[in-house]
Each structure stands twice: as structure tokens, then as C-alpha cells.
Amino acid sequence: MISFLGILFDGLAYGVLLFLISVGLSVTLGLMGFINLAHGVFAMAGGYLLVTLTGQFGLGLLASLPVIFVLVALGSLVLERVLYRPLYRATPLEQVLLTVGIIFVAVALATWLFGPGQQPLALPPYLDGQLSIGGLDLSRYRLFLIGVGIVITLALVFGLERTRFGARIRASVDRQQTAEAMGIHVGRVFQLTFAIGSGLAGLGGALGVNVIGLDPQFPLKFLVYFLLVVVVGGPGSVSGTLLAALLLGVADIASKYYLPQIGAFVIYAAMILLLITFPHGLLGRRRSS
Amino acid sequence: MMKQPGQLPPYIQALRSRERWRGAEIAFWLSWVAVYFLFPDSLLFASQILITGLFALSLDLILGYAGIVTLGHTAFFGLGAYTAGLLTTHGVHEPLLGLAAAAAVAALAGWLTSFLVLRGSDLARLMITLGIAMLLLEIANRATGFTGGVDGLQGVEVGALLGLFAFDLYGRVAYCYVLVVSFCLFVLVRALMASPYGLTLRAIRENQRRAVAIGVPIRTRLTNIYTFAALIAGVAGALLTQTTQFVGIDVLGFGRSADVLIILIIGGMASLYGGFLGAVAFLLAKDQLASLDARYWLFWLGLLLIVMTLYLRGGIMEGLRKLAALTRWSRT
Amino acid sequence: MTPALETLDLCKSFGGLKVTRNLNLTIAPGARHALIGPNGAGKTTLINLLTGVVRESSGSIHLNGADITHVKPHERVRRGVSRTFQINTLFAQLSALEAVTNVICERERERLNVLQRRFFPLSQRRGEIDEAFELLERLKLADDCLLQTRYLAYGKQRLLEIALALAGRPTVLLLDEPAAGIPEGESDELFAVLAELPRGISILLIEHDMSLVFRFAERITVMVDGAELVTGTPQEIAADARVREVYLGTRHD
Numbered sequence: 103m104i105s106f107l108g109i110l111f112d113g114l115a116y117g118v119l120l121f122l123i124s125v126g127l128s129v130t131l132g133l134m135g136f137i138n139l140a141h142g143v144f145a146m147a148g149g150y151l152l153v154t155l156t157g158q159f160g161l162g163l164l165a166s167l168p169v170i171f172v173l174v175a176l177g178s179l180v181l182e183r184v185l186y187r188p189l190y191r192a193t194p195l196e197q198v199l200l201t202v203g204i205i206f207v208a209v210a211l212a213t214w215l216f217g218p219g220q221q222p223l224a225l226p227p228y229l230d231g232q233l234s235i236g237g238l239d240l241s242r243y244r245l246f247l248i249g250v251g252i253v254i255t256l257a258l259v260f261g262l263e264r265t266r267f268g269a270r271i272r273a274s275v276d277r278q279q280t281a282e283a284m285g286i287h288v289g290r291v292f293q294l295t296f297a298i299g300s301g302l303a304g305l306g307g308a309l310g311v312n313v314i315g316l317d318p319q320f321p322l323k324f325l326v327y328f329l330l331v332v333v334v335g336g337p338g339s340v341s342g343t344l345l346a347a348l349l350l351g352v353a354d355i356a357s358k359y360y361l362p363q364i365g366a367f368v369i370y371a372a373m374i375l376l377l378i379t380f381p382h383g384l385l386g387r388r389r390s391s
Numbered sequence: 392m393m394k395q396p397g398q399l400p401p402y403i404q405a406l407r408s409r410e411r412w413r414g415a416e417i418a419f420w421l422s423w424v425a426v427y428f429l430f431p432d433s434l435l436f437a438s439q440i441l442i443t444g445l446f447a448l449s450l451d452l453i454l455g456y457a458g459i460v461t462l463g464h465t466a467f468f469g470l471g472a473y474t475a476g477l478l479t480t481h482g483v484h485e486p487l488l489g490l491a492a493a494a495a496v497a498a499l500a501g502w503l504t505s506f507l508v509l510r511g512s513d514l515a516r517l518m519i520t521l522g523i524a525m526l527l528l529e530i531a532n533r534a535t536g537f538t539g540g541v542d543g544l545q546g547v548e549v550g551a552l553l554g555l556f557a558f559d560l561y562g563r564v565a566y567c568y569v570l571v572v573s574f575c576l577f578v579l580v581r582a583l584m585a586s587p588y589g590l591t592l593r594a595i596r597e598n599q600r601r602a603v604a605i606g607v608p609i610r611t612r613l614t615n616i617y618t619f620a621a622l623i624a625g626v627a628g629a630l631l632t633q634t635t636q637f638v639g640i641d642v643l644g645f646g647r648s649a650d651v652l653i654i655l656i657i658g659g660m661a662s663l664y665g666g667f668l669g670a671v672a673f674l675l676a677k678d679q680l681a682s683l684d685a686r687y688w689l690f691w692l693g694l695l696l697i698v699m700t701l702y703l704r705g706g707i708m709e710g711l712r713k714l715a716a717l718t719r720w721s722r723t
Numbered sequence: 724m725t726p727a728l729e730t731l732d733l734c735k736s737f738g739g740l741k742v743t744r745n746l747n748l749t750i751a752p753g754a755r756h757a758l759i760g761p762n763g764a765g766k767t768t769l770i771n772l773l774t775g776v777v778r779e780s781s782g783s784i785h786l787n788g789a790d791i792t793h794v795k796p797h798e799r800v801r802r803g804v805s806r807t808f809q810i811n812t813l814f815a816q817l818s819a820l821e822a823v824t825n826v827i828c829e830r831e832r833e834r835l836n837v838l839q840r841r842f843f844p845l846s847q848r849r850g851e852i853d854e855a856f857e858l859l860e861r862l863k864l865a866d867d868c869l870l871q872t873r874y875l876a877y878g879k880q881r882l883l884e885i886a887l888a889l890a891g892r893p894t895v896l897l898l899d900e901p902a903a904g905i906p907e908g909e910s911d912e913l914f915a916v917l918a919e920l921p922r923g924i925s926i927l928l929i930e931h932d933m934s935l936v937f938r939f940a941e942r943i944t945v946m947v948d949g950a951e952l953v954t955g956t957p958q959e960i961a962a963d964a965r966v967r968e969v970y971l972g973t974r975h976d
Contacts, residue, residue: 137514188701195460198517199656200700202649206693214690322645326525333518363533370526377515377522378507402820402856405869406846579842587828587848588841590817594825597814604774604812605826605887606800 107238109356115244117351118251119313122306123324124331125258125343126299132338133274133292136186137194139201141303142321142328143208148174148304149316150212153221163226167305174304175297182296205321212318221316243312250309254302258340271295327354330369334376410585419664423570427563435562435634438569440667440674442630445573447654447666448580449623454652455660456584457616458596459508462648463520464624466527467497469643471625473531476544476638484550486633490572490626497625501618509613528643544638558634565634572630576623581663583619592616596661653692656699659706669706725788727752727925728773728804728895733782735765735772735949742768744950746782750895753922757940758929761969765949766929767809770897773927774806775799786895801830805893807884809900809929813872819883820868823855824848826890855890862886862916877904878912885916895925902932910935937961945969 127141148170155166185204189197229246232239262268273281274288282288307316314324331350335342350369357368399407426437446468453459471493478489507519531538539545551557556564583589591612595602603609632638641647650673651666658669680688699706728750735743742765750756758766771777773784775796783792791799814822828851832840839847846852859865862882867875872883881901888896901917902910910932917939920926930936936943936957943960945952947969953960960966 131514137517185697185701192700193460194514194517195454195652196700198460198462199652199696202652203693203696203700206689206696208693210687210690210693326521329514329518329521333515337514367526367529367533370522370529374507374519374522374526377519400853400856402869403846403849403852406820406852407844410844410846582842582844585844586841587825587835587839587845587851590821590825590845591829593817594814594822597816598812600776601808601812601814601887603776603796604800604806604808606797606829606891608797 109359110352111240112244113352113355114348115247115313116355117348118247119306119310120327120331120351121251121344121347122254123303124328124347125340126303127328128332128335128337128339128343130296130299131332133295134190136190137197139198139325140204140321142324143205144174144178144300144303145307146208146212146320147177148307149311150216152308152311153223167308170308171301171305175301178300179293179297182293208321209318216318218318221311223311225312247309255344262340330373334373420574427566431561434566438562438566438634440670441569441573442627443654443674444667444670445576446624446627447651447670449620449627450651451655451660451666452616452620454655456592456596457613460517461508461520462517463524465643465648466524467501467621467624468628468647469527470500471497471628472632472638472642473538473544475629475632476547479548480546484548486549486552489633490629493625493629494622498618498622501621505614505617508617509610524643524648531640531643541640543640547632547636547638549633549636562634569630569634572626576626584663653696657706659709665706724752726750727754727787729785731783733772733784734780735768735777736780742949743772746951748944750925750927752925754925755939755941756927757936757943758927758946759936759943760946764946766946767899770806770899773897774804800891803894805888805891806897807888807899807901809903811880811884813880813883815873816871818869818871819859819864820855822872823858823886823890824852826887827851827855830891858886858890881905882916893924898926898928900929900931902930902935907932907934914938
């Protein structure tokens with residue numbers, strides 16, 4: 103039975119995935135103003151890593167997750183060093199082109215290594231199936247997702263608000279030059295933030311294999327959604343990204359059920375309207391350069 | 392600098408010489424005429440290259456001259472394509488009318504959406520333009536009765552040009568048609584860029600702050616050029632419909648947007664010819680590699696993009712300019 | 724006599740920071756008026772306010788008696804307010820001749836029809852180009868006028884800054900530290916240019932080079948923390964104890 107609560111639930115789970123993947127992009131965009139369209143590649147990498155780890159190496163799903171986080175984070179650092187860093191001061195167009203190039207290469211590699219089709223993933227029995235809560239049959243896996251989402255959101259908020267490193271990140275997003283003058287090594291902060299953000303994306307991609315699917319076209323198919331979440335939420339704002347991701351998740355699922363004829367139309371129109379009204383995002387901070 | 396009576400002062404002469412048609416330019420356009428005689432079996436392909444070059448030129452006006460990064464320029468191409476197609480399915484078969492209608496529709500759309508691209512951050516702008524393009528793609532997808540959806544618009548029948556020249560199977564008439572239209576539009580754009588108006592556009596791109604400080608109305612100028620660029624894109628789309636007698640949904644796709652950006656990177660921006668040169672290089676390469684696996688094409692394309700943005704800025708035109716500078720030793 | 728340019732209780736705050744406080748500045752017609760003050764006094768912000776690039780928080784600005792507080796920046800230029808920038812803000816890949824011609828064509832825009840403006844080549848605008856060349860000749864920039872701006876020497880670029888502002892035939896000229904980057908004592912060429920400017924142009928000069936200020940100005944306003952401290956003749960300012968206190972004992976004669 104498709105009820106409103108059920109749709110809300112599904113939408114929230116979807117939103118959590120979008121948040122996990124997009125939050126890294128939002129913070130690094132707010133931090134460095136670098137337009138990284140290839141962020142979805144990290145998510146895709148996480149997904150394929152999960153498939154490989156659980157399939158070929160027989161690792162459990164829960165055990166794989168931290169491994170994936172670390173591997174993707176490290177990999178992203180290499181990419182940052184070699185490809186991104188030379189273009190920090192380049193024009194937005196050049197950044198767009200570089201990252202589009204990275205997407206193309208990643209898509210081609212993924213097709214070559216894994217084939218063009220969707221990846222099947224077998225869920226461990228304790229995450230499979232439904233759980234009955236308050237008369238509703240809720241998917242165990244989606245419950246798990248929302249749980250993970252809450253944990254990570256709390257960790258991020260705590261990390262940003264309570265730790266010194268978090269304070270450094272916030273300072274660097276708000277006023278880069280002042281932060282540097284205060285002795286904050288913005289470059290280091292950025293590297294670490296970039297790694298964490300990419301690791302989270304990998305995590306999101308891995309967790310999403312069963313919900314939104316995984317194929318080599320992933321970075322292209324979902325590019326608009328990630329960018330949408332970041333831009334509407336406001337680059338640099340974790341809470342903004344969360345809000346936008348949850349909104350988009352619920353709106354997308356809801357429109358598929360209630361307005362199947364119009365589909366994505368509503369989403370795009372809403373995005374355009376939101377961007378016109380809030381050119382810097384719902385909760386975005388203006389970057390001072 | 393001594394002025395001889397009746398003779399032009401040197402600085403006027405210098406400006407004039409830059410506006411004159413170079414030998415290389417004339418050679419360029421003559422070679423397209425030569426293609427008609429030298430490659431009679433590939434005229435349809437040659438038409439595609441010209442159309443893509445024209446589309447790239449229209450994007451160059453916004454990107455290279457005005458500095459606006461947009462991912463949604465295909466919207467105007469697609470609008471022009473569908474307008475031309477729909478006109479024929481509703482009984483109007485004269486291609487020139489289709490061209491005019493496509494130009495008008497695309498220009499109107501450009502004018503209406505121009506305010507969207509003149510505000511907000513770069514990223515917001517990118518998203519808005521991308522969003523509009525995807526919106527139109529969705530509409531085209533859904534309104535199957537109108538547009539034919541994924542299968543494309545069927546029943547496009549383009550009549551004889553001026554009632555005299557019917558489009559033949561070998562694409563001979565089509566090619567001449569595309570070449571003449573492209574050349575005429577090119578001449579128009581060239582004149583525009585060489586005029587005082589073109590100078591203000593360059594000033595806006597060079598230093599927007601100073602342009603405001605010398606009294607240039609930035610918003611009006613950018614709106615104009617955006618509308619004009621949309622018009623040309625619409626014409627290019629119409630040409631595609633009329634020469635292939637078909638409108639596929641890919642005229643609105645992201646692939647075409649990405650392709651034409653790549654073409655401008657390869658060819659070089661703000662140079663009038665970068666779009667055409669890039670189109671030649673890109674489409675020839677794509678054609679050669681088409682027989683290979685699609686995966687390889689994507690991989691090498693991606694690699695090319697990465698290498699070009701990291702090491703080779705400016706594309707073919709920049710390379711040619713450097714060559715010309717070496718031979719002519721001029722810094723103006 | 725109507726002032727060429729005046730501000731009435733002009734205020735500007737960025738968030739909690741008051742950058743301009745109740746400024747009542749009057750520039751008489753034909754004035755040679757200098758604005759001095761320590762760094763951070765808000766002098767460049769004032770120019771941005773006067774040209775309309777920054778919106779005021781309260782107060783008004785009047786050009787020759789007319790209220791231009793809500794007039795757009797490019798419109799103010801057309802009404803006769805021109806400025807130069809403290810840091811060279813030039814068109815790097817345009818030649819000096821092209822840049823100045825651009826200003827003049829923009830100024831004369833109404834006189835031309837659509838074809839002349841948009842489709843006929845630039846070289847046909849003989850009148851405008853000749854005028855541009857003459858202006859460059861007067862500022863000793865004619866020799867390199869076909870060279871791209873980015874290849875010009877710094878001092879020449881500084882003069883081009885002024886040329887671009889003059890080409891608009893302004894009635895009010897706002898000069899933001901024209902001697903910036905030029906070693907004190909080498910500003911003679913610049914001073915010669917400024918001294919030759921016609922009385923039809925009312926000039927507000929912001930400067931740190933005191934030798935230039937005291938040679939050029941007939942009236943000086945001292946600005947501190949966004950507000951006016953004192954206005955007077957050069958002699959009065961030099962003798963004012965408050966100015967000495969605020970400033971660091973500058974020698975000027």
C-alpha cells in the first residue's frame with residue numbers, strides 16, 4: 103500500500119543518500135570555489151568497490167564500508183594533487199571542462215572493467231526485507247540508511263561545531279584570506295576536507311547501490327541532482343545541503359507516484375525558480391574572495 | 392606621425408588592415424566550395440560539419456566574447472530544429488520560411504531567458520542553464536504527440552528551396568544551401584565584431600568593471616548578444632532538420648552541449664573561426680573512431696579534455712596565432 | 724553657485740561597519756579639490772558611492788543640482804561623472820587607441836544609427852578615432868597607441884587610466900590615487916597632465932603623495948574613519964593641529 107508516510111520514508115532515505123554524496127561537494131565548493139562536476143565519480147567508485155569487496159573478496163557489507171571510505175578518500179587525494187590543484191585559479195569554464203573530461207574517462211573505465219549493465223548486490227539477511235513499525239511495512243535497508251544518515255549528520259555537525267578542525271573549516275569558508283592571516287593552513291584544511299567529502303561520497307555511492315542503482319553512467323545520470331542539491335542548499339553549508347537533499351529526495355519520489363506524467367519537469371522548474379529567488383542558495387554563505 | 396593630404400593616417404591604416412579579409416580566410420571559405428567538387432559522396436557529412444561549426448560560433452559569441460558559461464545553449468538549437476520540423480508537418484514546406492521561423496522562435500526564447508544568465512554566481516548560472524535545457528528535454532520527451540518523443544519527429548517534408556531546388560538524395564542542394572546560409576551569417580557576425588559594438592563586447596569581456604566605468608550599459612549589451620547567439624543557434628538547428636528531414640530528441644541533449652564546448656576548446660575561442668576549425672577536427676576524428684568501440688572514444692575524449700585544460704589553453708587558433716606572430720613579428 | 728558635485732549626509736555601512744558617516748562634501752565648479760586621510764578612511768568607498776558602484780545606506784548625491792542618488796553607474800558616466808582606479812583597471816588585450824576610441828564611441832552613441840554602430844567597421848569612425856588619437860598625443864601615449872595595453876610600461880598605463888576617464892568629456896573627474904605605484908619625486912609627468920586639465924572639469928583628487936596634493940589642490944578635505952575632519956585651503960590644512968595629529972607629520976614644502 104502506497105501511503106503518504108511510505109513515500110515520505112522512501113524520500114527521506116533517498117535524500118540521505120543524496121546528502122551523503124553531495125555534502126563533500128558543497129563544502130569543497132564553498133571552500134575553494136572549485137566547480138567539480140566529477141564528484142559523482144567518487145560515489146561510483148565507492149559503489150564498484152562495494153561490489154568487488156563483497157563479491158570477489160567475500161567481505162561483509164558493514165565491514166566494507168569503512169574500507170571504502172578510506173580507499174576513496176585516499177584516491178581522491180591523488181586526483182586532487184595531480185589534476186585539480188593546477189586549476190584552482192583557472193576560469194570556471196576550464197574547471198568544468200577538466201571535470202567533464204574526468205567523468206568521461208571514469209565512465210569509459212567503468213564500462214571496460216565492469217560492463218555496461220546495472221550491478222546486482224546481495225544484501226545480508228539482517229538488512230533484507232521489511233520491518234513492521236506502527237502498522238507500516240518499512241524496508242529494513244532504508245531504515246538502515248536513515249540510521250546511517252543520522253549518525254553521519256550528527257558526526258559532521260559535531261565535528262564542524264565542536265572540534266578545532268571544524269572551526270578551521272568554517273573560518274576558511276567564511277573568510278579565506280583572514281583565515282590564512284590567522285595562521286590557518288587553508289591548503290591543508292582543504293585537502294583534508296576534500297578527502298573526507300570524497301570518502302563520504304564513496305560511502306553514499308556504496309550504500310546507494312541497492313536503492314538508486316549502479317552502472318557506468320552513474321556520474322552523468324545523477325550529476326544534475328548533486329549539483330542541484332549543492333546549489334539550492336547553498337555551497338559551503340552542511341545544513342543547507344541536508345535540507346536541499348531531503349527536499350529533493352521527497353519531492354522526486356512523491357512526483358513519481360503522484361505526478362508520473364510530468365516527472366522530472368516539476369523538479370527542474372522548482373530548481374530554476376529557487377535559484378532565481380535565492381541566487382546564493384537557500385542557506386548559502388557568500389564566498390568572499 | 393605625418394599626415395599626407397589625401398592619405399589615411401597610419402593608425403587608421405592599422406585598424407583598417409585588421410578589418411580586411413585575410414588571405415587565409417578567403418582560402419578557408421573557398422576550400423568549402425572546393426569540397427563540393429572534390430568530395431561529392433560526403434556532402435551530407437560536410438553539411439553536418441558546417442552546421443556544427445555554425446552552432447559552435449553561436450556559443451562562442453556568448454562564451455568567448457561575453458564570457459558567460461552556459462550548459463544550456465542546445466536549448467536554442469533544439470527549439471530551432473523543432474520549429475522548422477513542426478512547420479513542415481503543419482503544411483509550410485518552404486525551407487526559407489522554416490529558417491525564419493526558427494530564428495524568430497530561438498531569438499525570442501533567448502531574449503526571454505537572457506535575464507536568467509545575467510545574475511547570480513557562475514555555478515548558479517550553470518545550473519539554471521542546465522536546468523532549462525533539461526526542462527525542454529523533458530517536455531520534448533513527454534509531449535510525444537507534438538514532438539514525437541524519443542522516436543523523433545516524423546513526417547518532416549522539406550519542400551524545394553525557393554520552389555526551384557529540390558533537396559536531392561546526394562545532399563548537393565542541401566550542401567549549397569547550408570554553405571550559403573552559414574557564410575551569410577558568418578559575414579554578419581564578422582561585421583558585428585568589427586564594429587564599435589563588437590569593441591564594447593571585447594571591452595566587457597576584458598574588464599567588466601572598467602566597461603561600466605566608461606559608460607557601457609552591460610546588461611543591455613549582454614542581453615543583445617545572448618539573443619543574437621540564440622538566433623544563430625536556432626538557425627543551425629533548423630538547417631539540421633531541413634537537411635536530414637528529421638528531428639531527433641538528441642538536438643536537446645547534454646551530449647550536444649558537451650560536444651560543442653569541446654569543439655570550442657579544440658578550436659579556440661573568441662576567434663570567429665575556432666568553432667569551424669574545431670568542428671572539422673572533432674567530427675573528422677569522431678568519424679574515424681566511430682568504427683571502434685564507443686568506450687574508447689569516450690576515454691580518449693576525456694583524456695583529451697584533461698590534457699587540453701591542463702596544458703594546452705587556446706586550442707588550434709592559439710597555436711595558429713603563435714605561428715602567425717612568429718612569422719609576422721607583430722604585437723598588435 | 725550650484726556645486727558641481729555634492730553629497731548630503733551620505734552614509735554607508737557594511738553590516739555593522741560604518742564606512743561613511745554623514746558626509747557632506749561639496750565640490751565647486753572648476754574645483755581642484757583633494758581628499759586625503761589615513762588608509763582605511765573610506766576614500767575609495769566614497770568614489771564607489773559617487774559613481775554608483777556601491778549603493779548608499781542613506782543620504783543623497785547631487786550632480787550640478789540634480790539628484791543622481793538612484794541613477795545607475797553607466798548612466799552617471801553619461802551625465803558627466805568619470806573616475807580612474809587606484810589599481811590599473813584597463814583592457815589588457817585592447818590597444819590604447821581601441822580603448823579610448825571605445826569610450827568616445829560610447830559617448831557619441833546617440834549620434835550614430837544602428838548600422839554605423841553595429842555593422843560598419845570601426846575604422847569608419849574617423850571623427851572618434853582622430854579625437855582618441857589627439858587625446859593620446861596630449862598625454863604622450865601616441866607612440867605606442869597600437870600596442871596592447873598589457874605591453875605598456877606601468878607609468879604609461881597610469882596615464883592611460885586618466886585618458887580613459889578624460890575621453891568621456893566629463894564635467895566631474897574623480898581621480899583615485901593616480902600616482903599610486905609611482906615613486907614620490909617622479910610624479911612630474913603626471914602633475915603636468917593634471918595641471919593642464921581645463922577648468923570646465925571639476926576635479927576630486929584622492930592622493931597619498933603629499934607633494935602632488937599640495938602642488939595641485941586649491942581645497943583639501945581631510946577624511947578620517949569615514950567622516951570629514953576638516954576642509955580648507957592647503958595653508959589652513961597644513962597649519963591645522965588636528966590634521967598633524969591624525970596624519971604622521973608630512974612635509975610638504
